[in-house]
Amino acid sequence: MESQELTRLLQLEDWEPDDEKSALTLDEKDRVHFAKHIANYDGILIDLSHDRSVSVREAVALNKNTPVSILKKLSKNDKSKEVRTTATKSLEELNYE
Numbered sequence: 001m002e003s004q005e006l007t008r009l010l011q012l013e014d015w016e017p018d019d020e021k022s023a024l025t026l027d028e029k030d031r032v033h034f035a036k037h038i039a040n041y042d043g044i045l046i047d048l049s050h051d052r053s054v055s056v057r058e059a060v061a062l063n064k065n066t067p068v069s070i071l072k073k074l075s076k077n078d079k080s081k082e083v084r085t086t087a088t089k090s091l092e093e094l095n096y097e
Contacts, residue, residue, distance in 0.1 A: 006030045015041050028053050035059035042067050049073070054080045061087040068096055 009023050023034060023044055035048045036059040049060045049070050060066055061074050061083055071094075074087035 003030055006034055009034060010037055013040060015043070020044055020047070024048075024051075028055065031056045032059045036063055038063065039065045046070055054083060057083045058086050061090050064090075066090070068094065072096070 003026070005022060006026060009019060009026075012019055020043070023031075023038075024047060026034060031048065031051065031053065032055045035045070035051075035056050038044055042065070045060055045063060045066050048056055049066075051057055051060075057074065057078060057080065061071060068091070071087045071091050075084050075091055078084050078087065
């Protein structure tokens, strides 16, 4: 079940610095869900692409709204093979390589 804060953040249209801080301090399970589903704020996807959790970074790579530049960085530079592979597959689906 989604936390109320996760639900609120996923529905935001106008982000404030405190909202971004709140998103980055969600527990890991909620950060993974958030990273997979956030659609309206590239900046948070950039931040989450540097998350300490492999699962969160992989969720960023799976998000269809993640900027190509971030997918390229994840596909080449992430320390996790799983994240690199997922980002590469996402780029291939977008016809980028």
